[in-house]
Amino acid sequence: RAAKRQGREWLAYEPVQSVSTAVAVSLLSELRSAVTRSELRLFLQPKLSLDSGQVCTAEALLRWQHPERGLLPPAHFIPFAEQTGFVRRLTQWVFDEACRCWLTLSAQGLRMVSINLSTRDLVDVHLIGRLQASLDRHRVPAGAFCLEITESAIMDDPQRARATLVRLGEMGFRLSIDDFGTGYSSLAYLKHLPVHQLKVDKSFVLKMADDESDAKIVRAIVDLAHNLGLEVVAEGVEGPEALAQLARMGCEKAQGFHIARPMAWEAFGGWIAAWTAEQAVARASALDRA
Ligand code: C2E
Numbered sequence: 001r002a003a004k005r006q007g008r009e010w011l012a013y014e015p016v017q018s019v020s021t022a023v024a025v026s027l028l029s030e031l032r033s034a035v036t037r038s039e040l041r042l043f044l045q046p047k048l049s050l051d052s053g054q055v056c057t058a059e060a061l062l063r064w065q066h067p068e069r070g071l072l073p074p075a076h077f078i079p080f081a082e083q084t085g086f087v088r089r090l091t092q093w094v095f096d097e098a099c100r101c102w103l104t105l106s107a108q109g110l111r112m113v114s115i116n117l118s119t120r121d122l123v124d125v126h127l128i129g130r131l132q133a134s135l136d137r138h139r140v141p142a143g144a145f146c147l148e149i150t151e152s153a154i155m156d157d158p159q160r161a162r163a164t165l166v167r168l169g170e171m172g173f174r175l176s177i178d179d180f181g182t183g184y185s186s187l188a189y190l191k192h193l194p195v196h197q198l199k200v201d202k203s204f205v206l207k208m209a210d211d212e213s214d215a216k217i218v219r220a221i222v223d224l225a226h227n228l229g230l231e232v233v234a235e236g237v238e239g240p241e242a243l244a245q246l247a248r249m250g251c252e253k254a255q256g257f258h259i260a261r262p263m264a265w266e267a268f269g270g271w272i273a274a275w276t277a278e279q280a281v282a283r284a285s286a287l288d289r290a
């Protein structure tokens with residue numbers, strides 16, 4: 001493929017086996033040096049609490065500031081990193097950066113940061129030790145973090161995933177099942193997992209304002225979560241209609257472009273301050289009208 005030699009766009013979409021070993025090796029070394037040359041960036045996207053209108057939590061989303069190709073989203077390198085196992089190194093970087101970010105932003109109201117774990121992390125025997133070492137090094141409590149694991153990553157090896165989740169829960173992490181509704185997990189299995197939160201997959205949320213069946217699926221997931229005693233977050237909230245629908249359904253939190261796009265974490269403190277000020281103005285003018 002010509003694309004191989006050009007922008008290396010294949011890396012997101014084709015399995016490692018289909019590219020020559022030489023290309024894979026050079027890509028891996030490029031990804032390695034991304035870490036050592038500080039080309040990785042941690043972005044944050046706020047999660048809005050629908051009852052209070054406050055933003056106290058955010059999801060950490062990885063970006064690669066590539067010297068030639070610009071700012072790359074995870075789809076361009078996470079799948080490759082997962083296939084090669086290098087994603088474990090990325091997880092370590094993300095977690096350390098999230099510790100620094102929480103230490104800076106907790107004074108501005110950020111109570112918790114969510115981190116995405118991959119299938120590879122769940123079966124990594126060193127995961128627990130490395131996370132604990134980071135917590136100790138930065139002197140940050142585990143309760144400052146929520147770990148998001150996709151439903152399909154759990155279903156890859158449910159028994160092993162469950163054992164890891166139990167350990168992580170005992171350490172004090174909050175646990176969330178990401179992209180819920182797309183991974184074919186049996187509902188019976190769900191009740192055996194020590195999780196606190198379900199994240200409704202954005203494929204349902206994106207269209208819920210226009211598509212009645214998507215709205216019904218979202219409502220069913222919200223009810224299921226509540227019946228199991230879990231909190232619900234909806235991702236992919238792109239408009240005010242979906243936000244209002246979710247609030248009516250009793251969904252606890254919303255995340256999406258309608259609230260804010262992911263931003264460099266250094267910009268997050270300013271964003272929270274502006275958001276809080278805006279909320280205060282809206283409340284004051286609502287009182288005036290009353
Ligand atoms: P995810 O964990 O489900 O993250 C949510 C994705 O939805 C993010 O894409 C976010 O930018 C996007 N999103 C949020 N609100 C909206 C919206 O209103 N509309 C639309 N169309 N999209 C929205 P992003 O940042 O490109 O990340 C994609 C996926 O890459 C993540 O999905 C996650 O699975 C993975 N990922 C991101 N960062 C990391 C990481 O540090 N480690 C690992 N293992 N995976 C990561």
Ligand code: MG
Pocket residue numbers: 059116148178
């Ligand atoms: Mg996530």
Ligand code: MG
Pocket residue numbers: 178179199201202235
């Ligand atoms: Mg998700």
Ligand code: MG
Pocket residue numbers: 179
């Ligand atoms: Mg997703």
